[in-house]
Amino acid sequence: MDYGEELSVYGDFIKGTCNLMCPINERKLRERERLLHPLERLTQPESAVSSTIVSTKTNHNRNLDLADPNKIVKSFSRSAAGQKMPSPSDLRPYSILDMTVSYLILEVACNGIHSAGWADRYNFVTDRLRAVRQDMVIQNLPPRDCISLLKPMVKFHIFAAYWLSESSINVFDPKLNASFLHECIKRLLLMYNINRKKAADINKEEKEVDQKCENCENEEHMIGASYSLINSGNVEALNQAVIRLGDYNCMPCESCFEKKAFEVSLATWHGNYTKVCKILRKLPPLLVMAAAINLPSIRRHALKVMTAAYSNKTLKFPIDVLEETLMWNNKNEVVEECKYYGISVEKTDDMKFYACFQKGTFDSNVKQLQPSRLKWLDNTLNDITLSKILSNQS
């Protein structure tokens, strides 16, 4: 059934006519009420800025109140009782939404990721993407369009979860980001499902072909893989993955990332920390980021298991091996984390560190550590490589 037919079933949905990233009404309102985000203001030559600051204090800086029409983006406003249904002129059609997402991700988010102010950009982009989703839902866009809008959003939130994981709670709220991420990825997987079912209906007469998926460039597998890794070791997610992998028409090839991600999740569930880290190393950057969030819990479990399994009064376990197996950045981090969980660490004469595992010494009461970034991964990341990862070229 095509989209037109569907409409006749569901009744008509409102269609947006706004051909700018931000409706004119909102722009005027926000200029008047001075609600512009710094990233939306009209930029001016340095000299002009300094002169206006000097000259006008009472007369409110006019330039600060003007929006750059190419930069202002519709902001999110909660739908609530008493609010009017948005008029078509306040809603953006798919083509504009698509342009907005590209602008937000490629121009705003992939800019200055190594500078301290990136968290501001993150907050800005997050809010504006939320508004995009709102427009998308109100107009009930077809699955194909939703997929292309949601895909970059999912990747953006995965990156943010990783990139800001070491920040303090004042700067970045991981819970909130995770809830946006889940909202996007669940809807995205649903859309893929609908699309796949439709395609299957069309091809019903044709014989089912067990094609190999080619080098796994399939974005659907990529997103499925991300979902498995974000929820690594979760029983429900594992069950879903089993069903999804069985649903695909293609035989997942050995290098299929979704299959690999499933193995990671399964290994997490089994507590097989060595296998988790072994596979992780071979995944593309985006998936490593998705998985890195779970490293603290994997390490915690590993140390807990090892305290029981290597428990001996005279034997010691080399820190180097731990560092290598569980993907720490350096020995210091390992030593710190061991001590944190109550495992004593010894330093020998040749300046080597050893963990002394003793049954019962593991402190289960201390809180799990905050996730940290991986140096080797960070070294490959800059504005350009990130834009490749977030757009569809990774």
Add this chain to the structure above:
Amino acid sequence: MNNYTINKYLDEVSNAWRARNPVSLSNLLSLRHAHTASSKLHLPDAGSAVERFLQNPLDEVVVAHLRVLWALQTPDYAEAYRCQSLVVQAFSRMLLACRDDNWLLKAMFTVCLDLRLLAIQADKHNSDKGFGKSMEALEKAAECFMSCFRVCASDNRATNDDTKKWGMMSLVNQLFKVYFRVNKLHLCKPLIRAIDSSPYKDLFPVSQQVTYRYYVGRKAMFDSDYKTAGEYLTYAFERCHKHSKRNKRLILIYLVPIKMILGYMPQRKLLEKYDLLQFWELVQGVQSGDVRRLNEAMRQHQKFFVQCGIYLLLEKLKVIAYRNLFKKVYLLQKTHQISMEALLCALKMMDIEDIDLSETQCIVANLIYEGKIKGYISHQHQKLVVSKQNPFPPLSSLE
């Protein structure tokens, strides 16, 4: 019964109501009773006729019921479903109004069961046509059941014989069936708590208890609480009527792997009797520590296992297969200090891909941590040192 007239039908409803006859009222509101075949009862709007015979709110129930019969004739499943949910809603109001008495429960079971079956039909027709969320009707049906459930659960004043609390378990079972189908297991928890805290917990009819424990057992299984799952499913299996072979088989699909995880292997005879030989290869693989055989069996019957939702459960069996494999190595080597190389070699013989010493240690470490092997690993010497006494304690002895 094809010439059941509306007057005759309404007369019978009225009699059943006045005589407070649970069985005949239940029959007269059922969609599976003979009266449904009479074309004279397929009425889209019988409001005026019914009102003359019956009082509110019974008239609402009957009018909606007749419209369901009409819609099923068309057949318009969406409309039939919508009207059946009106039946249940009106019924729950009627139930609430009927104080200190519970004779309506039987009819309530009937209309609720019909609603669930209709919802499944409606969803099927919807998704065949390619629109609507796949299980929308069924999810909405759960709300109707909940309104009945609330009436039953809050009936505190009536005596033991008259309380509507006797209706709780049957409704909970209906709700379980919905929640399992729409995959919202977390919603089961408050229901289980409601039954657990009820003084009638163990006094409900056995048939209801069997269904109830089957679902609670499966829920525990999803929460990886295998011991509880084993207890509940064992009760369900033992008390399930011996002629309900299909149900016994359904229970076994979950009970067999759970018992295996707990260390009890099923006999071939049992699996044969219930047409579950898919499990036999697994049993043999686990028992002999033949991980390769286990993997092959899982691959071979993957579709069946995934459909039953036990694929992950079987993954757990691998751990036990590893334990048995390592025990074999231990018995062969006749030493308490087993080299990691030997264990790795055994794993490699089982065609496990990409395995190395480090991962072997990890598998062994987890087994020690879970108490399935007694001993410790020496990284320095690359050895597993097992306890002199009972190094591989029987699984059934573990917590």
